[in-house]
Amino acid sequence: MVEHLHSDGEEPCVTLDAFLEQSNATAVRLEPDEDARALIPYLDRLKLIEVAFPAFRDGRGYSSARILREAGFTGELRAQGDVLVDQIAYMKRCGFDSFAPEKALNPADVEAALTRWPQHYQTAADGAVPIWKLRHG
Amino acid sequence: MYQYDEYDQAMVEARVAEFSDQVRRRLAGEITEDQFKPLRLMNGLYLQLHAYMLRVAVPYGTLDSRQMRMLAHIARKYDRDYGHFTTRQNIQYNWIKLEDAPAILADLASVEMHAIQTSGNCIRNISSDQWAGAAADEITDPRPWAELLRQWSSFHPEFSYLPRKFKIAVIAADEDRAAMRLHDIGIQIVEKDGQHGAAFYVGGGMGRTPMIAPLIKDFVPLEDLLSYTEACLRVYNRYGRRDNIYKARIKILIHELGADEYRRQVEEEFVHVKSLGIDPPKAEFDRIAAQFAMPPLDASAPDAIDRSDPDFALWVDRQVAAHKMPGHAIVNISLKPVGGIPGDASSAQIDLMADLAERYSHDELRVTHAQNIVLPHVRKADLYAIWQKLDEAGLATPNLDLISDIIACPGLDYCSLANARSIPVAQKIATRFADLDRQKELGELKLKISGCINACGHHHAGHIGILGVDRKGTENYQLLLGGSGAEDVSLGTITGPGFDEDGIVDAIERVTDKYLAERAEGERFLDTYRRVGMAPFKEAIYG
Numbered sequence: 033m034v035e036h037l038h039s040d041g042e043e044p045c046v047t048l049d050a051f052l053e054q055s056n057a058t059a060v061r062l063e064p065d066e067d068a069r070a071l072i073p074y075l076d077r078l079k080l081i082e083v084a085f086p087a088f089r090d091g092r093g094y095s096s097a098r099i100l101r102e103a104g105f106t107g108e109l110r111a112q113g114d115v116l117v118d119q120i121a122y123m124k125r126c127g128f129d130s131f132a133p134e135k136a137l138n139p140a141d142v143e144a145a146l147t148r149w150p151q152h153y154q155t156a157a158d159g160a161v162p163i164w165k166l167r168h169g
Numbered sequence: 170m171y172q173y174d175e176y177d178q179a180m181v182e183a184r185v186a187e188f189s190d191q192v193r194r195r196l197a198g199e200i201t202e203d204q205f206k207p208l209r210l211m212n213g214l215y216l217q218l219h220a221y222m223l224r225v226a227v228p229y230g231t232l233d234s235r236q237m238r239m240l241a242h243i244a245r246k247y248d249r250d251y252g253h254f255t256t257r258q259n260i261q262y263n264w265i266k267l268e269d270a271p272a273i274l275a276d277l278a279s280v281e282m283h284a285i286q287t288s289g290n291c292i293r294n295i296s297s298d299q300w301a302g303a304a305a306d307e308i309t310d311p312r313p314w315a316e317l318l319r320q321w322s323s324f325h326p327e328f329s330y331l332p333r334k335f336k337i338a339v340i341a342a343d344e345d346r347a348a349m350r351l352h353d354i355g356i357q358i359v360e361k362d363g364q365h366g367a368a369f370y371v372g373g374g375m376g377r378t379p380m381i382a383p384l385i386k387d388f389v390p391l392e393d394l395l396s397y398t399e400a401c402l403r404v405y406n407r408y409g410r411r412d413n414i415y416k417a418r419i420k421i422l423i424h425e426l427g428a429d430e431y432r433r434q435v436e437e438e439f440v441h442v443k444s445l446g447i448d449p450p451k452a453e454f455d456r457i458a459a460q461f462a463m464p465p466l467d468a469s470a471p472d473a474i475d476r477s478d479p480d481f482a483l484w485v486d487r488q489v490a491a492h493k494m495p496g497h498a499i500v501n502i503s504l505k506p507v508g509g510i511p512g513d514a515s516s517a518q519i520d521l522m523a524d525l526a527e528r529y530s531h532d533e534l535r536v537t538h539a540q541n542i543v544l545p546h547v548r549k550a551d552l553y554a555i556w557q558k559l560d561e562a563g564l565a566t567p568n569l570d571l572i573s574d575i576i577a578c579p580g581l582d583y584c585s586l587a588n589a590r591s592i593p594v595a596q597k598i599a600t601r602f603a604d605l606d607r608q609k610e611l612g613e614l615k616l617k618i619s620g621c622i623n624a625c626g627h628h629h630a631g632h633i634g635i636l637g638v639d640r641k642g643t644e645n646y647q648l649l650l651g652g653s654g655a656e657d658v659s660l661g662t663i664t665g666p667g668f669d670e671d672g673i674v675d676a677i678e679r680v681t682d683k684y685l686a687e688r689a690e691g692e693r694f695l696d697t698y699r700r701v702g703m704a705p706f707k708e709a710i711y712g
Contacts (some may be wrong), residue, residue, distance in 0.1 A: 039484035048346075051240075054526055064411075089207065089290070091330025094404050098327055102445060116200075118191065148187050150179045153320045155447040156327065163176045163320070164449035168457065 068096035087112035101127035101157035129159035173281040181278040189271035213284030219266040229297035229315040230258030230536040233567030236280040237523035241516040242684040254512040292322035299537040303545040305491040311341035313458040332409035333417035348654035375624035380420040383428040400439035464531035470496025488565035500544040504565040511577040512540030571608040573599040580620030587620035589637025589644035630654030634661040644672040683709035
């Protein structure tokens with residue numbers, strides 16, 4: 033289930049560089065220009081990966097999220113930053129399961145956005161059955 | 170043609186509900202214009218100089234009479250009684266009110282249409298050959314592939330915030346009628362060992378840095394089409410430049426990486442993506458393809474055309490193309506009357522074309538990237554009746570691919586990006602060359618006008634191209650020669666210093682005079698230019 037806010041009191045995220053330098057951290061933050069695949073060898077010991085969205089128009093984080101989920105990451109995948117209600121349905125489809133928007137979202141709008149789409153045309157990282165599969169059983 | 174099922178219909182209706190809610194929140198001040206902008210753009214709504222412009226998708230340029238009539242209805246009810254067909258096979262309306270947009274989208278959804286992803290930094294309407302399914306020279310109908318891509322790209326969660334817009338074209342004939350290699354991805358359906366597959370050309374485009382797409386993969390099997398496309402896009406989404414809007418298109422990425430390195434990255438990504446199971450089974454392709462089956466045409470329909478009316482014969486020779494079925498023809502309707510606005514049609518004209526399609530063309534119409542309309546499946550025996558009705562409506566101009574069949578962007582008359590007006594220049598050129606005998610003497614001559622460097626009017630791909638620029642506060646027009654968007658694709662070269670509005674018309678006349686003086690037997694303007702080069706033309710222009 034999607035969580036709309038992250039919990040307090042958690043371990044702070046370290047940068048990718050710090051993590052790759054033999055960090056024992058279990059939470060890492062990925063900037064848009066950083067390669068999500070650098071984390072693939074360590075996914076089983078990571079509890080949280082925070083993907084930064086410094087500007088909502090920068091869509092690199094969507095690919096980062098899918099790559100991490102496609103590689104089998106099962107921990108918390110958080111979208112942080114300029115995260116707006118009109119993007120979160122796509123974010124969820126790409127594998128994000130928590131959101132840390134800089135500006136609080138209206139819960140009713142979030143609920144509407146996440147329940148808007150009855151089905152989806154394509155396979156993504158959320159396990160939704162694509163329309164073509166529904167058509168052919 | 171493709172009919173929505175319950176799933177397709179539910180998706181467009183969800184989109185209408187979503188956008189209605191977004192407009193409501195915008196009008197209530199809950200979201201800023203900066204936040205609203207990408208949302209309205211993904212629904213085809215631009216803020217132009219005087220009003221909102223709504224661009225409606227016509228997937229791969231195909232529509233039926235019911236849909237065409239809806240386009241007329243929208244022009245009448247919400248706009249100033251006309252619409253403008255675009256170089257992306259869409260239609261746009263220039264005088265839309267924001268508060269009407271949700272109702273328009275609901276009207277469109279009622280006839281299986283939408284404005285989804287007709288703008289914004291996402292995958293745009295998939296374009297195709299306007300003669301698809303009818304052309305004598307195609308190896309198959311490319312539209313089922315385009316429809317497969319339409320569905321895959323609609324609301325794609327990973328590729329809705331790309332570095333920049335992304336345009337895909339699909340063709341299936343060697344003659345390229347869709348400017349395929351000037352798209353971000355151009356796909357040509359080809360045959361190898363009796364199997365159909367897709368040749369991928371990636372990284373073409375016009376704009377301020379025009380490039381011809383290099384071949385990235387010569388044969389992608391059908392069952393890998395979406396995986397391969399997804400791999401192409403993922404590499405772009407991750408590594409395309411985002412620091413500079415003018416360098417953000419995929420062509421720049423491929424230019425900077427080199428085609429070989431881009432291919433290597435795509436192939437690596439493809440191996441991974443292919444394992445995800447994103448490609449639908451053949452049954453889904455077959456389901457789509459069955460809906461594009463050729464309509465029941467009578468192969469014994471008479472092949473002869475009564476040419477006794479000379480005006481009709483003139484039109485037949487210019488506007489009618491070969492159909493794959495004997496006794497049938499493809500009719501090209503010119504939206505380029507002399508002195509008119511290229512690509513514009515009134516609601517009455519749109520309705521008339523819908524009527525003709527319903528009665529004579531198995532209920533099908535096409536929009537062409539050259540801003541004309543096609544009736545794809547017409548009995549030759551019906552051509553005269555069609556011509557008479559077109560003629561009464563001012564739609565029988567026999568100028569296909571002649572100098573007055575001009576592609577022009579809306580330019581400074583409408584567009585907030587434009588530096589110069591395009592429409593008056595198109596009108597002046599068409600008027601100068603109005604004499605049809607003179608046009609025919611000049612032969613195939615594709616003239617394309619853009620009112621700014623973004624090149625919506627395809628000026629780089631014109632045999633003769635015109636680019637409007639702003640020169641110290643006045644409109645100035647640069648002249649380009651030698652471009653082509655067809656299978657002999659090339660980019661035009663600027664002749665030299667630009668001209669004012671009348672000067673550009675004079676310069677074009679000097680160019681065409683020079684062509685007539687220089688041409689060898691059977692040469693088109695483009696052929697002569699390629700043989701003799703720029704120098705003689707430059708001499709003629711600037712003397």
